[in-house]
Amino acid sequence: xxxxxxxxxxxxxxxxxxxxxxxxxxxxxxxxxxxxxxxxxxxxxxxxxxxxxxxxxxxxxxxxxxxxxxxxxxxxxxxxxxxxxxxxxxxxxxxxxxxxxxxxxxxxxxxxxxxxxxxxxxxxxxx
Numbered sequence: 001x002x003x004x005x006x007x008x009x010x011x012x013x014x015x016x017x018x019x020x021x022x023x024x025x026x027x028x029x030x031x032x033x034x035x036x037x038x039x040x041x042x043x044x045x046x047x048x049x050x051x052x053x054x055x056x057x058x059x060x061x062x063x064x065x066x067x068x069x070x071x072x073x074x075x076x077x078x079x080x081x082x083x084x085x086x087x088x089x090x091x092x093x094x095x096x097x098x099x100x101x102x103x104x105x106x107x108x109x110x111x112x113x114x115x116x117x118x119x120x121x122x123x124x125x126x127x
Contacts, residue, residue: 004094007079014072017105021065021072024112028058028065031119038126047126054122057115064108071101 005013031054039051075098083090 003097003099005097006092006094007083007090010079010095010097011076013102014076017072017101018069020105020109021069025062025065027112027116028062031058031116034123034127035119038123042126050122050126054119061112061115068101068104068108071098071104075101 035051035054035058038047042048079095082095
């Protein structure tokens, strides 16, 4: 099924998503710092294994953030090209939306929230 969205609404979503992804990037920096604190304070093998597990998860999330930003910027570029081809009444026209980006953002937000919860539990046990 094809979804049509106003150019400006889709652009507003893109801007919102990019800001959210910047926020998640900042959160990952904080998570890494807290993880380093736990690692420095604990020398047990079990804790080191959990630290490595979270390091890997943080790398995966950072890669996903980068991929999502790439998809969003690509969609913005496509919209720009479409508008350049036909700039008439752009504020009243709709474009076909690649809903997979919206779906990927929704899934990312859910997974990140789960990771944050899991990490906070880990910190609560080990700080």
